[in-house]
Amino acid sequence: MPVHLDSHEPDVDLTPGTAKSDIVAFLYSHPELGFKPNEIEDYLELPHGTVTTTLKRLSDQGFVGKTADSHYHALEHREDLHRYVSSLDQVQRLFDADEFEETTEWNENPEAVDEDELDAEINELEADFEDA
Structure with missing residues (x-):
């Protein structure tokens, strides 16, 4: 152009x-x-x-x-x-x-994060990225 x-x-x-x-x-x-x-x-x-x-x-x-x-x-x-x-x-x-300074459950207790839930969210984000 x-x-x-x-x-x-x-x-x-x-x-x-x-x-x-x-x-x-x-x-x-x-x-x-x-x-x-x-x-x-x-x-x-x-x-x-x-x-x-x-x-x-x-x-x-x-x-x-x-x-x-x-x-x-x-x-x-x-x-x-x-x-x-x-x-x-x-x-x-x-x-x-x-x-960004707020304390989250992740910061206090990383073990409390549900790995399956995290994987599902990552897969959803990757699918959205591929569709874009």
């Missing part, structure tokens, strides 16, 4: 949990601010060399901007990166939700 070149952004090549992803997430979570490398190091607790090298690469690749006095910042036009960070935030909120 054809794309409009003036608005097309290629897929974001970021892996959650990496320094590259963490730095992008940090900068795009504060789009109105610019940060010096040492401020990013302090906040993310990453080594100096990792931060400076990663920031240079991110800047060279057009993922982040850099001011003349070396403040790194999010780029307003990178909607793909704004969406990526928003997705990370949604996943984090999902895992922070109280419903």
Whole structure:
């Protein structure tokens, strides 16, 4: 399918949990601010060399901007990166939700789980997946 070149952004090549992803997430979570490398190091607790090298690469690749006095910042036009960070935030909120912290019978007593019931549920899910 054809794309409009003036608005097309290629897929974001970021892996959650990496320094590259963490730095992008940090900068795009504060789009109105610019940060010096040492401020990013302090906040993310990453080594100096990792931060400076990663920031240079991110800047060279057009993922982040850099001011003349070396403040790194999010780029307003990178909607793909704004969406990526928003997705990370949604996943984090999902895992922070109280419903995941509730104690279940499984947590208290794994032996109480009926293996036949569990197998039946797995088979049902697999059948639904195959039908999709």
